[in-house]
Amino acid sequence: MSNTDIIIGEVVGTALLILLGGGVCAAVTLKKSKAQNAGWLAITFGWGFAVLTAAYVSAGVSGAHLNPAVTIGLAVTGGTDWDQVPLYIGSQMVGAMIGAFLVWVAYYGQFQAHMADLAGQPEPAEGPDDAKAGPVLGIFSTGPEVRNAAMNxxxxxxxxxVLLIAILTQGLNGSGEGLGTLGVLITALVVVSIGLSLGGPTGYAINPARDLGPRIVHALLPLKHKGRSDWGYAWVPVVGPVVGAVLAGLLYNVAFA
Incomplete structure (x- = not known):
């Protein structure tokens, strides 16, 4: 596939992923949202459907990586050329930032109402745990319930x-065709499963672009009382997924290839 295909597919697909995934987080979090307090099931299924939609749209164009961890895992197994990896990751980051910005646009009124209730309250003091994250940061990026770098x-x-070994064992690497229709559905269901089973401790970023791109947007948006972007934690949802992807790729090469 051409560089243009990669850019278009990954920017559009990742933007849709973050728009719909971040959108469900906004719907559950913000005041004046009809879905406020809908809970964890709404979030996990919302993200699963976000993956389903984004991957379906971009699969035939760029292979629907939508995630630097997926790109790196496929490169480890030989399914993606290493010289294309920077283009994939750069496109995913741009798409993630666009998607996060569109969440803010779509929920602008709800952000305003939510933030208005924080007016007059003091900014959180420097300190551990919750004081490091702003009140709406969870709409944009992930954070731990128990802050311990090694555990997180x-x-x-x-x-x-889990995500990468499920993708790789679909026989995607080396096919040059990306996700087929059934593969898109399987991957979306795997994401739901990860969210339900493993998402509780950290919010399951499992995607460096999904976390870092929107975190940058959170830092840049003109939101009063938005608080901190928790940059001290930001490396965890970048490094962790990359390590997990490399391990999955190595296991695939040894046990499944």
């Missing part, structure tokens, strides 16, 4: 490993 990293490694 392990959770992201394990979750991404």
């Amino acid at each position: 990293l392990a959770t992201e490694v394990i979750g991404t490993f």
